[in-house]
Every structure is written in C-alpha cells, then in structure tokens.
Amino acid sequence: MLAARLFLQSGDLSMAKRPPITNRVKELREGHDQMSQSALAKEIGVTRQTVIAIEQGKYSPSLESAFRIARVFGVGLEDVFGWDGD
Amino acid sequence: MSFWEKGYLATAGAVLFAGCVYAYLIWQRSLAAGALVAPDAVSFVTYVIVIVVLSALAFILFASRAATNPESADDVVDGYDERDKLIGHMANAKAHHVTSFGLYMALLAFIVHGSGNILFYTALGALAIGEIAMCLLRVYFYNRAI
Numbered sequence: 001m002l003a004a005r006l007f008l009q010s011g012d013l014s015m016a017k018r019p020p021i022t023n024r025v026k027e028l029r030e031g032h033d034q035m036s037q038s039a040l041a042k043e044i045g046v047t048r049q050t051v052i053a054i055e056q057g058k059y060s061p062s063l064e065s066a067f068r069i070a071r072v073f074g075v076g077l078e079d080v081f082g083w084d085g086d
Numbered sequence: 087m088s089f090w091e092k093g094y095l096a097t098a099g100a101v102l103f104a105g106c107v108y109a110y111l112i113w114q115r116s117l118a119a120g121a122l123v124a125p126d127a128v129s130f131v132t133y134v135i136v137i138v139v140l141s142a143l144a145f146i147l148f149a150s151r152a153a154t155n156p157e158s159a160d161d162v163v164d165g166y167d168e169r170d171k172l173i174g175h176m177a178n179a180k181a182h183h184v185t186s187f188g189l190y191m192a193l194l195a196f197i198v199h200g201s202g203n204i205l206f207y208t209a210l211g212a213l214a215i216g217e218i219a220m221c222l223l224r225v226y227f228y229n230r231a232i
Contacts, residue, residue, distance in 0.1 A: 049169070050169040065168060
C-alpha cells in the first residue's frame, strides 16, 4: 500500500494541479472572427484536443507553439500568456 | 473522449482479455497435467496475434466512427502532436516502473522456485500489466492538467 501511494504521489502523477501559466487563447480566438478550435489547431500544427486543453488551462504549450499562437493573432507572447504562480 | 483515449482503453482491454484467456488455458492444461506446463510457441504467438488484431480492429472502428464526425475527424487526421508525445513519455516512464517491479518479482520467483516456466509466465504477466498500466496512465494524463 505504501509503495502504491508513493508511486501515485511521485513525479508526474502529482502534477494534477493546473500549470501556473494562464492564457487568453479562447478570448483571442473568439475575437478573431470566431475562429474555430480546429482552424487554430491547423494554424499552429497541433490537434484540436490540444487547443481545447490549452484553453482549459490543462496544458501549457511548447515555446514554439506559444509563438505560433501569438503570431496567428498578431500579438505579443505576453498578450496571450501570463504567469499566475509564485 | 478523444480518438487516442478510446484507442488506448481498447488496447488495455485487448491485453487484459488476451492475458486472461491465455492464463485460463495454461491453468486448464496445468490442472490436466498435474504440474505447471511449459510455455509453447503456438499459444504464445496466438496470444500476441489476438492482442494485435483486437487493438487494430478497435483503432479502425474508432477511426471510421470519428471520420463521420466533422469535429473529431481532425483528431484522426492530425494524428500525434507535442501534447500526445509528452503524455506518452510521462506514461511510459511510470509504466516502466510497473514492468520493472514485475520483472524483478519474476526473477525472485525463479530464484525461489528454480522453475523456468514460472519465470516465463510471471515475466509475461509483468509485461502485460506494464502495457495495461501504460495505456491507463495515458488516459489518466489526457484528463489531467500536465
């Protein structure tokens, strides 16, 4: 039992809390002619599921994808992403 | 639930199903023989083929269903992206611990019993459990913040 608890609490599995990076992807996408999640996904080269996860704050994209998102909306990186941690 | 999540759940189900059938057959044969029977190539190859065929059929079924839905069709076409790779990496790292633990138990069983048959079956079980763990962990990570 102890081994199982240690396994579940160790490393990646303890990362259930949301990443400290916030974003305005949904807001910017909707303000961009109601761009669909699929269209944004195609623009930045990820799946629609990943766009959904980013918008829900469940996944922080790679730096490359973050730059691609910012370029799609024609804004700076810090206009899309923010830091909400310590 | 995304295309990949369904696929991994189906793979876990296929490994579990094939493993249970294989274990039942070995148990029946061992009861008849009065001792643990040695592994044979035919049963083992059949076990592997059943897993591959069931998993492939499940992926084809989910892909054909997704193709009829305009939204989820993109998920199949776009395939595997950076998040999928990260989740795969995280799940593999954890499942590796499960497999390793099982293999060490198999080696321990071999030391205790001195039976190559027990070593084979416990090692095979460890690999199957590791595969199931990998699939379930992927589904877990798909639904958690990473």
